Amino acid sequence: MCTREQYTVGWICAITTEYVAAKQMLDTVNDPVPLSHNQRNTYTFGKVGSHNIVISVLPIGEYGISSAARVAEEMIHNFPNLRIGLMVGIGGGAPSPKHDIRLGDIVVSTPHNGHGGVFQYDYGKTMQDQTFRQTGFLDQPPTVLRAAVSELRAQYMSDGHALDDVVSKILDKKPRLRRDFARPDSATDLLYKAHVVHPKDSEEPCNVNCGSDPSLLVTRDPRGEYDDDPAIHYGIIASANQLMKDALTRTKMRLGKAWNGAELHPRNSSLVGGNVCNKQLFSNQSEMLTTIRISNLTSYA
Template sequence: MSDPKGYTVGWICALLVEYIAAQELLDEEHEKPSFVSPHDDNDYTLGKMGEHKVVIAVLPDGEYGTASAANVATNMLNSFHNIRIGLMVGIGGGVPSESHDIRLGDVVVSASRDNGGGVFQYDFGKSTQDQCFHYMRFLNQPPTTLRTAMAGIQALYKRKGHQLQGTVDSILDKNSRLRGEYQRPPHDTDKLFKAEVIHGLGDCGLSCADDPSKLVLRCERAKDEDNPTIHYGLIASGNQLMKDALIRDRLAAEKNVLCFEMEAAGLMNTFPCLVIRGICDYSDSHKNKRWQGYAAMVAAAYTKDLIQRIPLNRIEAEERISDLIAS
């Protein structure tokens, strides 16, 4: 059995598809913990990524949103007292715009903008017909060690590119049973619909995509561009799944949002963490699960690159998250 005291990186997933991807990125997989808090009903996977001991947890099957994520994080901190680095890794809905060429399979990383945190919560106000929203900006940020590593990996990728696709391919070569769900889908399945086009009944590929006038035309990425591309900026979190492109674009224009998801806002006050999301849809009505596996895998691959950039002694020198919250 594994001693919980040895684990310093806490990694939370919302969905099974994300949990499997995270497990596949471990260099070593360890035995279950020798002890957990009496009221902790989380499922854990323990292991190593590079030098670092990592504990991974997933939300209960069928549970989503901020409250469930907060409960999982609290349980993790009660059982693994020495966690210094918090991560929320998985899939999310992208927000493509003229400023940000976000495509399916890209990765969005929460990053501070305008002296605030990288995550804000949005909720419908009292007048939902008028699409009024309340906003709450979280000032809690990941530790300096993690943010410094983010700057370093941005420079590395800018100079030399990344090997995320190679990492995913290597995993699928070793575990072919995952290939059908986790390999990169064909390029022609990445379709961005105009905001006013709403998906009706039937299969989206048949009822929507057969009409080119409904699509936003985009050039293929150049050979010298990273594909997938890593984007850094604001992530919007709420308890309702974002599937309205008009509201998506409105919030993006107001807040310069790059991604929508459903769990991070539940973590920021009790589990300050970096949020990393692989893009599996465009936060509109044209949703399907085709890109979820690949998006989860490439987000996990980026996270491993980031973790491995941090020296072990730097993480050990950070304040424990449980102490940080208590103070």
């Protein structure tokens, strides 16, 4: 049995659905580690490759920075040798003409223009001219993680990746998960123009509520034989304590977003990444585990 000092990767999930997905990525499940009786966190222990990983989930009904920070702080206290932090959260993609982000794609945060890779868009100050100026940015990830991203990026550019195979093997092993976790058909990935307003409180899918009139849709060419699908994008990821559901604001920001990406304690060395999808999707393979903190991005913001 591993001791708590042997765990070096901490993985926090925002909701139960993400917790289920995270646990499927473990190669093996380890025996529980004895901890004090006044614990507020619950943990799953396991291993991916050579990495011992501890996974926790926020309590039902608790969201936001303060709750995630408490879970992370207690995890760090219980497992003093954690070196890498991962988080699985929910968010939306913000595609643009330059960045063809589609459902199922992956967004990995990388430093850009002096920013560390995560942009907290609701942290700032309102000026006298009524404009809002963002001032919140996380520090950039440690050099070793950024170097690992460069290595994986080069590998994927030349050889591609096998993310779909990873997902398929998990769903074949546990078919009852297929209904809620399988990737939707690409034909359902309809990107509406920013001015299209989706009806409130409707449970019908977008193609029923908003129709499929070509004049309302952004035209995108099918991906080719040598295009990665899902694609992996690198750049700034937006984070906040509020949920972004306004397409016009999204269009102004022009960013791939991971809404829970800034919630881990700054002592937890991490890099943020996300999967853009309609449903929760197992998007992260073991070779990426040492390089990214993961958030599932659902739909378009």
